[in-house]
Amino acid sequence: MRIIALTLTILLTACAISVPQSADEFRSTVDAGGFGTHKETHAIKRPFNAVYANMKEMAQQCLSVEISSSVSQGANVSASRSTYRPSVEKSGHQSASLILQVIHSPQPVGATIPPGGLYMLIADINGVSANETRLVMYGGSVGQAELFAGVEQWLGGQDKNCPLK
Numbered sequence: 001m002r003i004i005a006l007t008l009t010i011l012l013t014a015c016a017i018s019v020p021q022s023a024d025e026f027r028s029t030v031d032a033g034g035f036g037t038h039k040e041t042h043a044i045k046r047p048f049n050a051v052y053a054n055m056k057e058m059a060q061q062c063l064s065v066e067i068s069s070s071v072s073q074g075a076n077v078s079a080s081r082s083t084y085r086p087s088v089e090k091s092g093h094q095s096a097s098l099i100l101q102v103i104h105s106p107q108p109v110g111a112t113i114p115p116g117g118l119y120m121l122i123a124d125i126n127g128v129s130a131n132e133t134r135l136v137m138y139g140g141s142v143g144q145a146e147l148f149a150g151v152e153q154w155l156g157g158q159d160k161n162c163p164l165k
Helices: 002-014 023-031 048-063 145-155
Strands: 037-044 066-073 076-092 095-105 118-129 132-140
Touching: 023 037, 023 118, 023 132, 037 145, 048 076, 048 095, 048 118, 048 132, 048 145, 118 145, 132 145
Parallel strands: none
Antiparallel strands: 037 132, 066 076, 076 095, 095 118, 118 132
16 A cells, blocks of 8 residues: 555656645545545544544644655666655644645656645544534545545544554
């Protein structure tokens, strides 16, 4: 999953495809059906405060990671590092967002990288009723199924699997 997500990100930026510069631009790109994007909506049968608590805990525990890799081809060796940076922001009494950005080193050529890194996933939660929270996830369509499933499971109070580790 990590290799596919990294490859897709580098490919998109290397081709000088416009890269969203804010969380709102990222959501709009996904909503418009942009190339390589995916959106999921789920009803979580838990109160907003419980879902929000899981979001804050698991984002730092599981998504704040750095992945290094190297590829050798003959006598040439190239190394790369991807630093994943989650943030959780409460935007109202019953709404919050998990925003996952990634910084690749070396940086891809051909695109302006937004502050904090490329957007990889946004998970918005909104309290619908006393015992239901709406989850909307925005991200890529290639190599992110495990990430989407992991976030949905955490917020649902289920498995605490860390998809990036």
